[in-house]
Amino acid sequence: MNSPSSSDHEPPYDSFLLVSFGGPEGPDDVMPFLENVLRGKNVPRERMLEVSEHYKSFGGVSPINEQNRQLIDAIRAEFAQHGIDLPIYWGNRNWHPLLPDTLRQMKADGRRRAIAFFTSMFSSYSGCRQYRENIAAAQQEVGEDAPIVEKVRMGFNHPGFIEAVADGLRQSIETLGCAADQATVLFTAHSIPMGMADNCDYVRQLEEACRIVAEQVGATDWKLVYQSRSGPPQQPWLEPDICDEIEAIDDRKKLTHLAVVPIGFISDHMEVLYDLDDEAAELCDKRGIVMSRAATAGVHPGFVSMIRELVQERLGMTTTKQALGTLGPWHDVCPQNCCTYTPRRPVR
Numbered sequence: 001m002n003s004p005s006s007s008d009h010e011p012p013y014d015s016f017l018l019v020s021f022g023g024p025e026g027p028d029d030v031m032p033f034l035e036n037v038l039r040g041k042n043v044p045r046e047r048m049l050e051v052s053e054h055y056k057s058f059g060g061v062s063p064i065n066e067q068n069r070q071l072i073d074a075i076r077a078e079f080a081q082h083g084i085d086l087p088i089y090w091g092n093r094n095w096h097p098l099l100p101d102t103l104r105q106m107k108a109d110g111r112r113r114a115i116a117f118f119t120s121m122f123s124s125y126s127g128c129r130q131y132r133e134n135i136a137a138a139q140q141e142v143g144e145d146a147p148i149v150e151k152v153r154m155g156f157n158h159p160g161f162i163e164a165v166a167d168g169l170r171q172s173i174e175t176l177g178c179a180a181d182q183a184t185v186l187f188t189a190h191s192i193p194m195g196m197a198d199n200c201d202y203v204r205q206l207e208e209a210c211r212i213v214a215e216q217v218g219a220t221d222w223k224l225v226y227q228s229r230s231g232p233p234q235q236p237w238l239e240p241d242i243c244d245e246i247e248a249i250d251d252r253k254k255l256t257h258l259a260v261v262p263i264g265f266i267s268d269h270m271e272v273l274y275d276l277d278d279e280a281a282e283l284c285d286k287r288g289i290v291m292s293r294a295a296t297a298g299v300h301p302g303f304v305s306m307i308r309e310l311v312q313e314r315l316g317m318t319t320t321k322q323a324l325g326t327l328g329p330w331h332d333v334c335p336q337n338c339c340t341y342t343p344r345r346p347v348r
């Protein structure tokens, strides 16, 4: 699915592909989008309808597509500034522009081999293997001479991503008006089923990124929590949920100031706006807790420069691979068993 970065038989890289999740752009898109997201996943129909209401309360428009357009503009400027001459394409898993259409266009434009960036900073089935499967399916659909697509390594511990998250947290703590070592900090990421978490380094990478950010900012009271769980109650997913944790801390020691850092998401899409800015904020309000939600990486210059540096690595324009902390630069090419998903039987 993701062949080695260079070989005598392969054409040179001639394009860049942003691979993302996609989101509805109007009320009529919401249900077909959610059908796409949840195909093959053990998620109750009631949860799908509940999430559809979140989207509909925002006019059926997810901000994710506009955020990706802005990211593409920023990447284009960054590439130009650093002499990277690659046309940029964009394809999604769940909504237009869909990957098969993008690969078809790339083939028509004569593109033969692309460097891809997935909008997921942490390894999981959803953020790694499923995207590679989506690309393989799109290549099949396009047929002979579909472009080869090779992803850059995961950037969870790259200094550019860490800088973007750390800046968001610093700003949040400033808004709260307390010292970094006085703030309670909850880093949050998308919950996933244990059957997915067991087969990838999602939690290990998240814990490491949170630790590095907290250390850079000087935050000592921090914890990684999860949000946006979609499974049936009997199925184990990663815990604790952010709202449960807020209640537990508040019951234990009367929480006054809380910084919430959506480290698991690169932009302010629906799961951030609804689950954090509405639900978690409402809970904090009810309990008299002052909450500040940190900005996501978005188009932070550090984040955009990280994408450019990861591309430069693949182009052979640099021999240095930057990574903070203890895990080192992640693999360029996913091993055979990378990020598999074997759903666990529900506990009865």
Ligand SMILES: C=CC1=C(C)c2cc3[nH]c(cc4nc(cc5[nH]c(cc1n2)c(C)c5CCC(=O)O)C(CCC(=O)O)=C4C)c(C)c3C=C
Binding pocket: 020, 021, 022, 034, 037, 038, 041, 043, 047, 048, 051, 064, 119, 120, 124, 125, 126, 127, 128, 190, 191, 192, 193, 196, 230, 231, 264, 265, 266, 267, 269, 270, 271
């Ligand atoms: C079994 C796992 C998951 C289910 C079920 C699930 C449902 C679900 N997700 C969204 C919307 C988004 N999810 C996003 C990221 C994301 N989702 C999962 C897992 C499940 N989601 C993971 C592991 C991740 C992080 C990695 C990734 O794929 O990005 C995002 C953000 C995507 C981005 O590019 O930033 C969105 C949006 C919905 C609506 C949904 C259905 C109930």
Ligand SMILES: [Fe+2]
Binding pocket: 190
């Ligand atoms: Fe999701």
Ligand SMILES: [Fe+2]
Binding pocket: 123, 124, 128, 129, 334, 338, 339
């Ligand atoms: Fe992987």
